[in-house]
Amino acid sequence: MTPELQGIGMTSRRTRSRMIQRLREVGITSERVLATMEEVPRHIFLDEALSHRAYEDTSLPIGHSQTLSQPYIVARMTEVLLRHGPVSVLELGTGSGYQTAILAKLVKEVYSVERIKPLQDRARDRLRTLGLRNVMLRHADGGIGWADKGPFDAILVTAAPKELPRDLMMQLAEGGVIIAPVGEEKQILTQAVRHGDDFEVTQIEPVRFVPLLAGVVR
Template sequence: MRSPDTRRYPRPEWLQGVGMTSQRTRDRMVERLARQGIADHRVLEVMAGEPRHLFLDEALAHRAYEDTSLPIGHGQTLSQPWIVARMTELLREQAPTRVLEIGTGSGYQTLVLARVVTELWSVERINALHRRAGERLRLLGAHNARLRLADGGHGWPEAAPFDAILLTACASTLPEPLLAQLADGGVLIAPLAEQDGTQRLVRVRREGTRFETQRLETVRFVPLLEGVIR
């Protein structure tokens, strides 16, 4: 596969990475994602151009482009590259303009979303992660991403309705406020726990007062929790 053109993402040398964090390593990650079925060239281009290693502690940076999730502290993880790409690809199928992300986490998924949508709102419940993500996103110029420290289950009501909502933690049931904040015709992409304890990615589409759910791949996410940790 031909690697995406990353010249549109000029970076200082210290941001580009070296060795296991280099552009060559990102290109290999993108080639793997394509083999795994990610077909959206814009998603692949963005992930080839953005320094995922900056969203991890320095001790783990050399593992940033492996096909695995990695810890970011506070019991949270940075999702594996494939799930970031897959959820972004599913969201882009709707061509959304206004998007809400629940669970900013490290900020990497937020950055990828910010590169492919016009307006992005992202909510995080853990203050240390919220602040760190904000610093990284400002450094990388993701100026269309608005961040808030809050309980994600409540969404961002004053900015609603949203064309799409992306939930990056697993819920046992989808929070009603999030469904209410979907625009008519909008979609919610989320991991959802099933009765046997497995998790499955779902796509929920709003049609007036009806919500149609499509079950997709099995996945593994940290649980969606309530409350704010300051």
């Protein structure tokens, strides 16, 4: 067993099971999502000093002013996304790689863009440790997406733009869905489904994410 995967035994599994029970209690109903989140070791996506807090329902810092989203938000966004039956998913903001790993267990193809190179490098190592081979990573400004790999069945945005980014939305396949936190001081988790050049927009619930920023960091 690799050092990063130490602690995936009984104690960690019991802790993950308690996390799953809390997710059920706050309204997560997708058994596929719950089973996947119970399987994936969230603690390896954090620095060792914070790993003991990995299964709390809270966001945690991962450096570079970025955070690992709380388990509820990961579960909620993934649950909403899966309702649309996507095969290929574009994730904007790889971050720690935890959301990426959850998606990789649930859909055929994941394309993930991260603007901060050190975060991407660590995420790549973690995904390899878990043996996930259906993820393609790109170091780029997330706001531009990854058009030459599209169109995508779904786009998941893990940082908050001020408004739904239409250029990204045009990288969706017909009937595809984008799920993103939208806003500045007040943010709303929002989904938009593509119908030709029009989009059916639905607001889901209030959230709090770091802002979607332009540019890359090496």
